[in-house]
Amino acid sequence: MEITLYHILFLSTALFFIGIYGLFTRRNMITMLMAIELILNSVNINFVAFNKYLYPENLDGVFFVIFIIAIAAAEAAVAIAIIINLYRSHKTIDVESTEEMKF
Amino acid sequence: MSLPLGGEIKERGSMTANDFIFYLLAAFILLNGILAMTTKKIFRSAIFLLFTLIGVAGIYFWMHMEFIAAVQIIVYVGGIVVLIIFSIFLTQQAGMEMPKPTSRRTIFSILSVVTGFSLTYLLINQHTFPANSNEVINVSPNNIGEQMLDYEKTGFALPFEVISILLLAAMVGCIVIAMKKEEVSKKDITETIK
Numbered sequence: 001m002e003i004t005l006y007h008i009l010f011l012s013t014a015l016f017f018i019g020i021y022g023l024f025t026r027r028n029m030i031t032m033l034m035a036i037e038l039i040l041n042s043v044n045i046n047f048v049a050f051n052k053y054l055y056p057e058n059l060d061g062v063f064f065v066i067f068i069i070a071i072a073a074a075e076a077a078v079a080i081a082i083i084i085n086l087y088r089s090h091k092t093i094d095v096e097s098t099e100e101m102k103f
Numbered sequence: 104m105s106l107p108l109g110g111e112i113k114e115r116g117s118m119t120a121n122d123f124i125f126y127l128l129a130a131f132i133l134l135n136g137i138l139a140m141t142t143k144k145i146f147r148s149a150i151f152l153l154f155t156l157i158g159v160a161g162i163y164f165w166m167h168m169e170f171i172a173a174v175q176i177i178v179y180v181g182g183i184v185v186l187i188i189f190s191i192f193l194t195q196q197a198g199m200e201m202p203k204p205t206s207r208r209t210i211f212s213i214l215s216v217v218t219g220f221s222l223t224y225l226l227i228n229q230h231t232f233p234a235n236s237n238e239v240i241n242v243s244p245n246n247i248g249e250q251m252l253d254y255e256k257t258g259f260a261l262p263f264e265v266i267s268i269l270l271l272a273a274m275v276g277c278i279v280i281a282m283k284k285e286e287v288s289k290k291d292i293t294e295t296i297k
Contacts, residue, residue: 006227007125009227014220024215025204030191031148033187037152037183041155041159044159054233059240059250066171067266069175073182074273080190084190093194
C-alpha cells in the first residue's frame with residue numbers, strides 16, 4: 001500500500017469541503033474567516049503535491065504556495081481590521097444582523 | 104501510478120512507517136478540521152484550527168518540503184491564528200456559545216458538501232496523471248531564493264515585487280480601517296495616507 005497522489009488529493013478535497021461546510025453553516029464572521037483559511041490550506045496541499053509527484057524537476061508549485069500564503073496573510077489582516085471596525089459600529093459580527101447594504 | 108517517496112521500492116500489501124505517518128497526519132488534520140467547523144465555542148474553534156494548520160505543516164514535512172513547512176508554521180500558526188485569537192478577545196465574550204445553525208441549513212449544507220466531495224473525488228479518480236520525469240530538483244531555501252529573485256525567463260522577480268506592494272497596501276489599509284474615528288478627523292486620515 002504505497003501512498004500515491006490520489007491519497008493526498010483525497011485529503012485536500014476532504015479538507016476543502018470541510019471548509020465549505022463551515023462557510024455554509026457558520027454565521028459569525030471570524031469563524032467564516034477560519035473556514036476560508038482551511039480552504040486556502042487545502043489548495044496549498046494540492047500545489048505542493050502536484051509539484052512533488054508530477055513535476056519534481058520544477059519549483060513552480062512551491063512559489064505558488066509561497067505567494068498564496070503571503071496573500072492569505074494580507075487578506076486575514078484586512079478582514080480582521082474590517083471585523084473590528086464593524087464590531088465598533090454595530091456591536092456584533094454576525095452576518096445576519098449587519099444587513100443595511102442588503103437592498 | 105505509484106511513486107515511492109523515500110526512494111526505495113517497498114513491498115506491496117504491507118504498511119510501512121512512512122504510510123502510517125501519512126494516515127496518522129491525515130486523520131489528525133480531518134478530525135481537527137471537522138471539530139473546528141462544528142464546535143460551539145469560538146475559542147475552541149480557533150484552537151482546533153491551530154492544530155489543523157500544524158497538521159498541514161506536518162504533511163509538508165512528510166513530503167520533504169521543509170521550507171514550505173517552516174513558512175506554514177511561521178505565517179499561519181504564529182501569525183494568522185494569533186491574529187484570529189486576538190480578534191476573538193476583542194469582539195466576543197469569552198466562553199460564549201454560538202447559536203446553532205437551523206437544522207434545515209445544516210441538512211442542506213451536508214447534502215451539498217457530500218455531493219460536491221463525491222463528484223470531485225470521482226473526477227480525480229478517473230483522471231490519470233501523466234508520468235513524471237526522473238530528474239528531481241533540490242528543494243533547498245538556496246534554490247528557492249535564487250529562482251525567486253531571478254529576472255530571467257523562469258524567475259519570479261515580478262510577482263515577488265507585486266506581493267511586496269500588495270503587503271504594503273494591505274498594511275496601510277488595515278491601519279486606516281481599524282483607526283479610531285473619534286480621535287482622528289477625516290482630514291488627518293487622508294494626510295496619513297499621503
